[in-house]
Structure formats: structure tokens, C-alpha cells
Amino acid sequence: MKKKKRGFQLSEKQLGYAMVLPSLILVFIVVLWPVAQSFWNSMFDYRLNDPARSQLMMNANIDLERYVDNHFYIDRQLDDLATITDSEEAKETIAEIKHGVESYHATLISDEEIKGKVEKIDELLMNFTPITDSELKYSEVDNDFAADYRGALESYQQSLSTISESIDDEANSMKFMQTADLLGATGKTILKSNFIGFANYGKYFKDQRMWQSIGNTAFFTVISVALELVIGLAIALLINRAFKGRGIIRASVLIPWAIPTAVAAMMWGFLYDGQSGIVGHYLEAWNIIPNASWLLSTSEGSMFSIILADVWKTTPYMALLLLAGLQTIPQSLYEASDVDGANKFQQFWSITLPLLKSSILVALLFRTLDAFRVFDLIYVLTGGGPANATESISVYAYKTLFAQQNFGEGSVLSVIVFLCVAIISFIYVKFIGSDLFAGRTK
Amino acid sequence: MNKRAGIGFYLFLVLFVFLVMFPFIWVFLTSIKPQSEIFSTFRWFTTNPSLDSYEAALTNRPLLRYMLNSFVVSGITTILSLAFASLTAYAVTRLPIKGKGLILGIVLASSMFPQIAIISPMFNLVTDLGLRNSYLGLVIPYITISLPLSIWILSTFFQKIPFELEESAKLDGATPFQTFRKIIFPLAAPGVFTTGILVFIAAWNEYLFALTINSDDVWRTVPVGISMFQSEFSVPWGDISAATVIVTIPIVVLVLLFQRRIVSGLTSGSVKE
Numbered sequence: 001m002k003k004k005k006r007g008f009q010l011s012e013k014q015l016g017y018a019m020v021l022p023s024l025i026l027v028f029i030v031v032l033w034p035v036a037q038s039f040w041n042s043m044f045d046y047r048l049n050d051p052a053r054s055q056l057m058m059n060a061n062i063d064l065e066r067y068v069d070n071h072f073y074i075d076r077q078l079d080d081l082a083t084i085t086d087s088e089e090a091k092e093t094i095a096e097i098k099h100g101v102e103s104y105h106a107t108l109i110s111d112e113e114i115k116g117k118v119e120k121i122d123e124l125l126m127n128f129t130p131i132t133d134s135e136l137k138y139s140e141v142d143n144d145f146a147a148d149y150r151g152a153l154e155s156y157q158q159s160l161s162t163i164s165e166s167i168d169d170e171a172n173s174m175k176f177m178q179t180a181d182l183l184g185a186t187g188k189t190i191l192k193s194n195f196i197g198f199a200n201y202g203k204y205f206k207d208q209r210m211w212q213s214i215g216n217t218a219f220f221t222v223i224s225v226a227l228e229l230v231i232g233l234a235i236a237l238l239i240n241r242a243f244k245g246r247g248i249i250r251a252s253v254l255i256p257w258a259i260p261t262a263v264a265a266m267m268w269g270f271l272y273d274g275q276s277g278i279v280g281h282y283l284e285a286w287n288i289i290p291n292a293s294w295l296l297s298t299s300e301g302s303m304f305s306i307i308l309a310d311v312w313k314t315t316p317y318m319a320l321l322l323l324a325g326l327q328t329i330p331q332s333l334y335e336a337s338d339v340d341g342a343n344k345f346q347q348f349w350s351i352t353l354p355l356l357k358s359s360i361l362v363a364l365l366f367r368t369l370d371a372f373r374v375f376d377l378i379y380v381l382t383g384g385g386p387a388n389a390t391e392s393i394s395v396y397a398y399k400t401l402f403a404q405q406n407f408g409e410g411s412v413l414s415v416i417v418f419l420c421v422a423i424i425s426f427i428y429v430k431f432i433g434s435d436l437f438a439g440r441t442k
Numbered sequence: 443m444n445k446r447a448g449i450g451f452y453l454f455l456v457l458f459v460f461l462v463m464f465p466f467i468w469v470f471l472t473s474i475k476p477q478s479e480i481f482s483t484f485r486w487f488t489t490n491p492s493l494d495s496y497e498a499a500l501t502n503r504p505l506l507r508y509m510l511n512s513f514v515v516s517g518i519t520t521i522l523s524l525a526f527a528s529l530t531a532y533a534v535t536r537l538p539i540k541g542k543g544l545i546l547g548i549v550l551a552s553s554m555f556p557q558i559a560i561i562s563p564m565f566n567l568v569t570d571l572g573l574r575n576s577y578l579g580l581v582i583p584y585i586t587i588s589l590p591l592s593i594w595i596l597s598t599f600f601q602k603i604p605f606e607l608e609e610s611a612k613l614d615g616a617t618p619f620q621t622f623r624k625i626i627f628p629l630a631a632p633g634v635f636t637t638g639i640l641v642f643i644a645a646w647n648e649y650l651f652a653l654t655i656n657s658d659d660v661w662r663t664v665p666v667g668i669s670m671f672q673s674e675f676s677v678p679w680g681d682i683s684a685a686t687v688i689v690t691i692p693i694v695v696l697v698l699l700f701q702r703r704i705v706s707g708l709t710s711g712s713v714k715e
Contacts, residue, residue: 011617011618012537012538012618013537013538013539015533015537015618015619016533016537016538016539017533017539019529019530019532019533019537020529020530020533020534020539020545022526022529022530023526023527023529023530023549023589023593024530024545024548026526026585026589027548027549027552027589027590030560030564030582030583030585030586030589031552031555031560031586031590032552033563034559034560034561034562034563034564034567034586035555035559035560037562037563038559038560038562038563041562041563235458238451238454239455243451243452243455245455247701248459249455249458249459250701250702250705251697251698251701252458252459252462252463253462254697254701254704254705255462255463255466255690255693255694255697256462258643258647258693258696258697258704259647259690259693260646260647260649260664260665260668260689261647261649261665262647262649262665262666262668262669263664263665263668263686263689263690264465265669266668266669266671266672266682266686267465267466267469267686268465269672269677270469270472270679270682270683271465271468273677273679275481276480276481276679278468278484281484312462312465316462317708320705320708320709321708321709323709324705324709369554372556373556373557373558375557375558375649375650376649376650376665376669379649379669380649380669394556394558397558398558398561398650401561401562402654407562410562411562413558414556414558414559414561414562415559417556417558417559418555418556418559421554421555421556425551425554
């Protein structure tokens with residue numbers, strides 16, 4: 001019996017690990033690995049729209065597709081040039097270049113792996129098949145060799161264009177120039193390492209726009225979360241009683257929370273609109289704002305608009321969380337303090353607030369993190385404008401990543417967002433402590 | 443609390459509901475106005491309501507296609523993450539494994555990671571897999587949001603199921619998996635359902651991944667599709683209002699049907715019991 005029980009225990013444990021494992025693997029693939037990769041990307045000069053920097057290269061690389069394509073023509077063009085010139089000096093230079101390219105190329109394909117790739121690419125190019133496999137397309141080469149080869153090709157380009165300038169015949173001069181360009185282009189297929197370490201961080205450390213977007217994000221976060229807390233708490237206190245029609249209140253509180261932020265942002269965009277927006281119209285009529293277009297066309301106005309829209313969308317949610325917390329406070333405490341003659345204000349300070357503390361902190365943690373990551377609301381409502389006055393750090397990162405296609409610098413910004421979020425959570429978790437896990441583990 | 447709800451309280455409630463619902467009310471009233479009235483007056487009620495804006499919203503852009511896309515992507519995401527998360531939450535709350543705190547810590551930390559720090563490698567991954575502009579191309583990144591969320595909420599629900607039931611099942615000779623399937627799962631089903639609703643809404647509302655990964659118009663989801671209604675030169679507010687009303691209806695229905703569950707799901711993680 002005893003033995004059997006032990007066997008059961010063991011298998012239960014194994015089952016437990018087997019049940020946890022798939023989720024952990026998934027979390028690793030879709031969350032932890034991408035964040036680590038973002039950090040790694042941030043150390044490179046990595047741009048999707050520049051063929052010389054569209055890969056992460058710790059060492060020098062050669063873009064074999066373009067190299068093979070260019071190299072194919074070099075030999076023939078040089079032979080051509082030798083026939084059209086009479087100058088001995090030019091002939092000598094051409095022979096020298098030809099010999100140089102041949103010997104560098106021979107060194108390059110002395111590596112069996114590269115030789116194999118070159119032959120394969122040659123075949124594909126003959127059939128006009130574009131090369132999509134980056135394993136095949138790029139090959140790592142020795143840093144010194146790459147620098148020498150590139151340097152040599154650049155100097156060949158130089159000497160050919162010098163010759164070209166000294167030739168009077170226009171057609172022949174053109175031919176020399178073309179070959180010079182071909183050699184230059186071949187040089188450009190030999191790529192330098194784009195690993196730059198923390199240089200990108202240094203750049204952003206001095207970037208005005210980065211600091212401004214951090215400032216905007218912090219301002220937005222502090223003001224909107226504070227308003228949401230105060231208003232949410234007031235609403236929770238008011239509706240924490242028995243009354244008819246709770247269902248309507250609950251539904252009207254949940255709908256703003258449930259609709260997509262982007263849809264809410266479009267709705268508010270319409271309400272704020274300078275010409276046909278009702279909010280602008282009334283606020284102007286009541287002399288609260290100078291004119292209806294103030295809301296979206298000035299920096300203060302747009303920040304106000306964004307905060308108002310956020311408060312509208314998330315205060316109900318905050319009230320809901322706090323109401324749930326309020327309902328766990330035993331009624332007997334209030335009765336006892338009534339007997340002791342405490343007034344409502346004293347009751348709030350000495351009973352409600354202390355007992356609500358952990359609910360408030362948890363609600364604040366989730367709201368602060370959400371607000372700091374704000375993207376859709378700002379991106380849809382103002383696009384970060386006017387003049388970047390409402391640009392949050394996530395919006396700036398997004399623009400750098402996908403509008404400029406600069407994955408290196410964009411990753412720096414996203415790592416900065418990540419670090420800020422990590423610091424904020426760390427501070428909150430210190431305050432909340434083990435309460436966060438209460439009710440989940442035994 | 444024993445406070446009586448007086449007339450002042452109800453007036454406050456009416457005002458509160460009105461303020462919260464005001465944007466919806468105004469957008470709805472706008473959506474049934476004829477085009478010319480939208481830009482000329484601030485009158486609340488139109489005298490000759492028309493459905494032109496609805497017709498325009500449905501024909502100018504593939505709005506129904508956006509809704510189908512959102513529905514399929516959110517549905518697959520919800521089912522997948524519930525399947526993985528219910529196993530994990532069960533093991534973490536009810537089986538004698540080590541490192542529970544660590545596992546929940548990793549899960550909670552992952553749910554706090556900003557999406558902007560995940561987007562660029564995820565974009566490269568989805569592009570390399572050839573999944574841009576497809577349903578699966580969004581489901582994979584959506585797991586980053588939905589899986590930690592489901593594990594977190596489900597583990598609260600699983601924790602509440604009495605341990606005695608499990609003990610007696612064990613005594614009767616049920617294997618752990620049988621216990622899970624026959625005892626825990628039926629009892630946890632309401633919690634799983636609630637979690638499902640919350641995950642579905644979270645996936646339905648996601649913007650950043652949908653914006654970058656599915657850039658082709660026929661693959662866009664509702665939030666991205668709606669946000670693309672404004673063009674460079676003119677803003678068709680009539681179409682936008684109508685489209686907003688159309689896409690909000692399913693959410694309103696969902697909320698009205700399941701409001702109690704949603705509230706219990708939302709608050710389950712935040713209060714100690």
C-alpha cells in the first residue's frame with residue numbers, strides 16, 4: 001500500500017511538470033525569446049531597407065547573390081577594355097586589376113563552403129531565380145580579407161575612372177566608367193560587420209525627442225492613473241450599496257472597457273473634431289476652451305484630449321476593481337466604529353483605506369503598466385502630434401521600427417520601454433509583496 | 443453597507459450612465475443623420491433619419507470581412523490559450539510540483555512585457571515563416587497576450603475548487619488525469635468560460651500586432667480596419683460613426699449576456715478572499 005502511494009505521488013508530480021511544460025515552452029518562444037532578440041538587435045546598425053545592413057553581422061559578410069552576379073561580368077568587361085585602348089599604361093593597369101580580382105576571388109572560393117554556395121548561386125542566377133534563402137545568400141568572411149578585397153576593388157575603381165577621364169573618345173570613356181562602377185558595386189557587396197554595441201544607446205541618451213516622449217509618457221501615465229484612481233474610488237464608494245438597477249450600471253461600466261481602444265479613439269476623434277465635434281463645440285460655447293480646434297491642434301489640448309479619453313475608457317474598470325475590494329470589508333467594522341462615535345471621514349481613513357490598500361495597489365500596478373505602454377489610443381487619436389507633443393515612447397519606437405524600417409535604433413527604444421516597465425513593476429511588487437500571489441499557490 | 447438609496451443617488455446614477463454612454467449616444471445619433479447634417483449642425487436629433495451611412499460603411503470598406511477576421515483570430519487564440527493554460531493552471535494550483543512561485547512569476551512578468559519590445563523579432567519570425575497576412579500570423583503573437591492572462595485568471599478559479607473532492611476521487615482510485623477530467627474540469631468549467639470571454643475580448647481589441655503583421659486590407663482586424671477609415675484629405679464621419687456602431691454591437695451583446703462573469707473574472711485577480 002505504502003509503495004503504491006509513493007508511485008502515485010511520483011507520477012502526479014511528473015504529470016504536473018508535463019502539464020506545465022507546453023505553456024512554458026510557448027511563453028519562452030513568444031515572449032522571452034523576442035525580448036532577448038530585441039535587446040540583441042539594439043546592438044546592431046540594423047535597417048531593413050538598406051541591403052548592406054539588413055542582416056545582423058558580427059563579422060564581415062559577403063552578399064554572394066550580388067557578388068556572383070557582378071563578378072560574372074568583370075572579366076569580360078576588362079578584356080573588352082584592353083582591346084579598345086592603345087595606351088600601354090592603361091593596358092598594364094587593366095592586367096593588374098584582372099590579376100588582382102582573380103587572386104582575391106581565388107582566395108575567396110578556396111573555402112569549400114563558399115565555393116559550393118557560389119556554384120549553386122551561379123546556377124540559380126543563370127535561370128533568373130531570385131535567392132530568398134539568407135543562409136545561401138550571405139556568407140561570413142574573414143574581417144581582414146574583406147577589408148583588403150573591398151579596399152582593392154575601391155582602388156581599382158579609382159584608377160579606371162582616372163583613365164576614363166583622360167580618354168577623349170566619348171564612347172570609350174563611357175566604357176571605362178561603366179567598368180569602374182561595376183568594380184565599385186562589387187566592393188559594396190562585401191559588407192562590414194554592423195555590430196556597434198551600445199553606440200545606439202549613447203545616441204538616444206542625447207536624443208531630445210526620446211526624452212520628450214519619455215516625458216509625455218510619464219505625464220500621461222501619472223495624470224491619467226491618478227484621475228482614474230480618485231474618480232474610480234469615488235464611484236466605487238458611492239455605488240457600494242444595495243439599489244435597484246445594478247445591472248444597468250454594471251453594463252454601462254463594462255462597455256467602454258470592452259470596446260477596442262482603437263475604436264474608442266476614433267469615436268473621441270470625432271467628438272473632438274475642430275469642425276463637427278460636439279465636445280469641442282460645447283466646451284467652446286461654455287468658454288472652457290478658447291476654440292473648438294484647441295483640442296487637437298495644440299499640444300496642451302491634445303494631451304488633455306488623450307487623458308480625457310483614457311480616463312473615460314478605464315475609470316469604470318478601476319471602479320469595478322475597487323468595488324470588489326470594498327465588498328470584502330466586513331460590515332461589522334463600520335458598525336463597531338459607529339458605536340465608538342467615529343465620523344464618516346475617520347471611518348474612510350482608518351478602515352476603508354487600509355483594508356483597501358492591496359486592492360488599490362494591484363489595480364494601480366496593472367493600470368500604470370498599461371498606461372505606460374500606451375500605443376493605440378495616441379497612435380489613432382493624434383498620431384503623436386502636433387509636433388510630437390503627445391508622442392509616447394511606444395509610438396516613437398513604432399515609428400522608428402516600421403516607418404523608418406530601422407530595426408536597430410527602434411529596438412533601442414523598445415528596450416527602453418521594457419526597462420521602464422520593469423522598474424515600475426519592480427517598485428510596485430516591492431510594495432505589494434507576496435499578496436500578488438495570494439490565492440494561487442498553496 | 444446599509445445606506446438607503448435616495449432620489450439624489452438615482453439622479454447621480456442617471457448622470458453617471460449618461461456621461462459614460464454619451465460618446466456612444468452621440469455616435470449613434472450621428473450615424474442615422476443624412477450626410478449634409480453631420481457637418482452643418484449640432485442638433486441632437488435628426489428629423490429625417492437615413493441609413494446611408496450604414497450602406498456606405500459596409501460598401502466602401504470590407505467591414506464584415508474585418509469582423510470575420512477578428513472573430514476567427516480571437517476564436518483560435520482563445521481556444522489554444524485555454525487548452526494550454528488550463529493544464530498549466532491545474533498543475534500549478536493543485537499538483538505537488540516544485541517552483542510554483544517561479545512559474546507564476548514568469549507568467550506574471552510575461553504579461554507585463556510591453557508588446558513594443560516583442561514586435562520586431564515577432565515580425566521577423568512571422569515574415570520568415572511566410573505567415574504575414576494570414577490568421578495564423580496573428581494567432582502566434584496573440585499568444586503572448588492571451589496565454590499569461592489565461593494562466594493567471596484560471597489559477598485563481600482552480601484554487602477555489604474544494605480540495606476535498608480531489609482527495610476523495612484519489613481514494614476511490616482515480617488517476618490524476620481522471621481527477622482533472624471528471625472532477626475538476628466540470629467544476630472549473632464556469633471559470634474556464636469566464637476566462638475565455640476575457641481572452642476573447644483582449645484578442646479582439648489588440649491593435650499593434652494586427653497593424654504591423656496583417657497589412658493587407660482583406661486580412662485586417664476590426665480595430666485596425668476602423669482606424670484606417672480616415673483618409674489623408676477628408677474624414678468621413680458618417681461612415682465612421684456607422685462602422686463604430688456596427689462593430690460595437692457584438693461587444694455590447696457579449697457584455698449584456700455575460701456581465702456577471704466578466705466582473706467576476708476581472709476582479710478575481712485583484713482581491714484577496
